[in-house]
Amino acid sequence: MTAIIEARGLGKQYRSRWALIDCTLSIPAGHVVGLVGPNGAGKTTLLHLVTGLLTPTAGTIEVAGGRPAASGAQLARVGFVAQDTPVYAAFSIADHLRLGAHLNPGWDAKLAADRIRRLGLDPASKAGRLSGGQRAQLALTLAIAKRPELLILDEPVASLDPLARRDFLRDLTDAVAEHHVSVVLSSHLVSDLERACDYLVVLTAAHVRLTGEVADLLTAYRQQAGMQADLEDLVLACLSQPADHHRYAPEENR
Amino acid sequence: MIWLTWRQFRAQTAVAVTALTAFAVILGVTGPDLAHAYAASGLASCRGNCTSLSGTFLSQVRSDAVYPLLYFAGGAALYLTPALIGIFWGAPLVTRELEAGTLRLAWNHSVTRTRWMAAKLGLIGLAAMATAGLLSLMVTWWSGPIDQAGGFPVTMGQLSRFSPLVFDARGFAPVGYAAFAFTLGVTVGVLTRRTLPAMAIVLACVAVVQLGWPTVVRPHLIPPATSTGTVSVNLSTARVGHEGELAVPVTGMPGAWIISNQTITPSGRVFVLPDVAACSTGTQQQCDRFLATQHLRRRITYQPASRFWAFQAYETAILAVLSLALAGFCVWWIRSRRLAR
Numbered sequence: 001m002t003a004i005i006e007a008r009g010l011g012k013q014y015r016s017r018w019a020l021i022d023c024t025l026s027i028p029a030g031h032v033v034g035l036v037g038p039n040g041a042g043k044t045t046l047l048h049l050v051t052g053l054l055t056p057t058a059g060t061i062e063v064a065g066g067r068p069a070a071s072g073a074q075l076a077r078v079g080f081v082a083q084d085t086p087v088y089a090a091f092s093i094a095d096h097l098r099l100g101a102h103l104n105p106g107w108d109a110k111l112a113a114d115r116i117r118r119l120g121l122d123p124a125s126k127a128g129r130l131s132g133g134q135r136a137q138l139a140l141t142l143a144i145a146k147r148p149e150l151l152i153l154d155e156p157v158a159s160l161d162p163l164a165r166r167d168f169l170r171d172l173t174d175a176v177a178e179h180h181v182s183v184v185l186s187s188h189l190v191s192d193l194e195r196a197c198d199y200l201v202v203l204t205a206a207h208v209r210l211t212g213e214v215a216d217l218l219t220a221y222r223q224q225a226g227m228q229a230d231l232e233d234l235v236l237a238c239l240s241q242p243a244d245h246h247r248y249a250p251e252e253n254r
Numbered sequence: 255m256i257w258l259t260w261r262q263f264r265a266q267t268a269v270a271v272t273a274l275t276a277f278a279v280i281l282g283v284t285g286p287d288l289a290h291a292y293a294a295s296g297l298a299s300c301r302g303n304c305t306s307l308s309g310t311f312l313s314q315v316r317s318d319a320v321y322p323l324l325y326f327a328g329g330a331a332l333y334l335t336p337a338l339i340g341i342f343w344g345a346p347l348v349t350r351e352l353e354a355g356t357l358r359l360a361w362n363h364s365v366t367r368t369r370w371m372a373a374k375l376g377l378i379g380l381a382a383m384a385t386a387g388l389l390s391l392m393v394t395w396w397s398g399p400i401d402q403a404g405g406f407p408v409t410m411g412q413l414s415r416f417s418p419l420v421f422d423a424r425g426f427a428p429v430g431y432a433a434f435a436f437t438l439g440v441t442v443g444v445l446t447r448r449t450l451p452a453m454a455i456v457l458a459c460v461a462v463v464q465l466g467w468p469t470v471v472r473p474h475l476i477p478p479a480t481s482t483g484t485v486s487v488n489l490s491t492a493r494v495g496h497e498g499e500l501a502v503p504v505t506g507m508p509g510a511w512i513i514s515n516q517t518i519t520p521s522g523r524v525f526v527l528p529d530v531a532a533c534s535t536g537t538q539q540q541c542d543r544f545l546a547t548q549h550l551r552r553r554i555t556y557q558p559a560s561r562f563w564a565f566q567a568y569e570t571a572i573l574a575v576l577s578l579a580l581a582g583f584c585v586w587w588i589r590s591r592r593l594a595r
Contacts, residue, residue, distance in 0.1 A: 051362060072364045082358035088262075089354070095261060102257040103363035139359070146364065 011058035034193030037203035079143030089128030133164030255373035292399035332423035344439015386432030404508035418468030430573030437580035509559030
């Protein structure tokens with residue numbers, strides 16, 4: 001299977017501080033990838049490197065076969081819902097869809113209009129008046145309707161209440177199944193990702209600690225921690241490892 | 255990108271169109287009367303020495319209730335327009351989206367940052383130039399009769415359209431200033447990343463350029479002409495400087511820009527009022543009689559009125575090159591630096 005994200009020795013330095021160090025990843029296409037780590041671990045930095053909003057200080061990254069944000073065609077392959085789901089407060093929902101149609105050659109107007117209708121949103125309402133959950137849905141609609149190969153969501157549910165959180169993740173799972181798109185979804189809560197993800201990347205203190213398919217990781221972990229151990233136990237065990245261990249043991253057992 | 259730029263900029267466009275329309279109405283109502291007064295003064299058909307005709311016309315303008323107000327309001331508007339464009343169109347262009355986080359939305363559609371920045375700079379830059387250009391066209395047309403009569407009369411002579419105070423409010427120089435102020439605003443915004451500091455810096459920079467240009471840059475664009483001739487000094491009209499040097503007002507050079515005006519001795523040195531009895535304790539007439547015996551001459555350096563459009567072209571061209579350089583810098587910066595948080 002071809003890799004949708006291929007990073008080698010990737011690093012990013014802000015002034016004197018390294019936000020991401022020696023990150024090597026090869027994530028196969030067709031997964032819903034959960035990117036987990038505590039606040040400040042470097043999740044947003046990694047996702048911004050994937051979208052091309054940041055350029056690496058060290059190493060290389062390829063996304064869907066090209067350098068991130070290198071051209072219009074490359075940008076079209078990646079959809080991004082940024083943290084806090086920014087939208088233009090003065091624009092109506094219809095304006096946002098028009099924006100999407102004007103800026104994306106592959107824009108699926110029907111998909112966008114259908115989603116907005118299904119979500120019960122009034123196209124004439126201003127984006128600045130939407131609730132957090134509705135705004136997240138609008139941002140997701142914009143990212144999906146450009147029909148990307150890879151969809152990236154940076155803490156999409158962090159500001160949502162539990163009900164909106166569940167609805168958003170369910171809706172995302174449905175959309176992913178329908179449009180065969182690879183997804184990377186970041187969160188600092190494993191419970192958010194448990195239902196939606198089948199691939200896991202754990203990031204702490206600027207280092208990638210663990211990466212692999214959830215099923216494989218769980219199988220390996222349960223051999224040492226017992227059959228009732230779940231994904232949350234696995235991630236917690238991984239996060240409590242001393243910082244000089246770059247990789248968590250189970251991956252090496254495989 | 256054209257649609258997005260227009261959608262984000264339509265409120266500002268409405269403000270600009272409203273302001274231009276208001277100006278057009280006010281100047282359009284009063285302008286024909288002013289032109290009519292000029293035609294009636296006989297200045298249009300005057301050949302040779304027209305000093306008395308223009309004096310009559312200008313004192314009529316000066317004593318009018320609205321003409322002086324509109325004359326100075328038009329000039330002030332053209333000086334303020336570049337600063338306002340830099341502050342409200344240029345500075346917030348990138349910083350507003352940076353502060354609201356919407357750059358992360360704007361830059362993840364299928365349009366590269368380079369195209370995004372180029373479209374915004376190009377389209378809004380053209381709007382800025384059109385706004386300043388239309389305003390200048392109106393003001394230049396309205397002030398035409400006054401400028402042709404040599405300029406608005408003030409205490410020391412006349413404000414010709416070539417004089418430092420008026421030059422940047424005529425012709426196409428305002429177009430260059432608008433382009434410069436706009437691209438400067440975007441550049442400062444991109445560098446500071448915050449709207450309010452960017453606005454303050456742009457205001458200061460535009461003011462410095464507007465004030466500094468006539469004294470530091472403009473006099474050197476073309477070497478000034480020099481003229482020396484005999485002069486009769488009359489203390490009731492001559493201006494006396496701090497060191498006792500004299501300047502006799504220049505007449506008969508309508509529309510020229512007088513850069514320096516000195517009264518010199520026959521040997522070519524600057525004349526200074528000497529400590530003689532006729533001038534220190536005597537009457538003004540006694541001092542004038544003494545001065546008449548000194549064979550004083552007047553040396554002026556100036557730019558002839560005929561060079562007005564050449565100066566307009568130079569100044570606008572320099573500002574256009576600066577604007578292009580700033581715009582290029584913005585595109586390069588956006589491309590190579592990553593502004594996302």
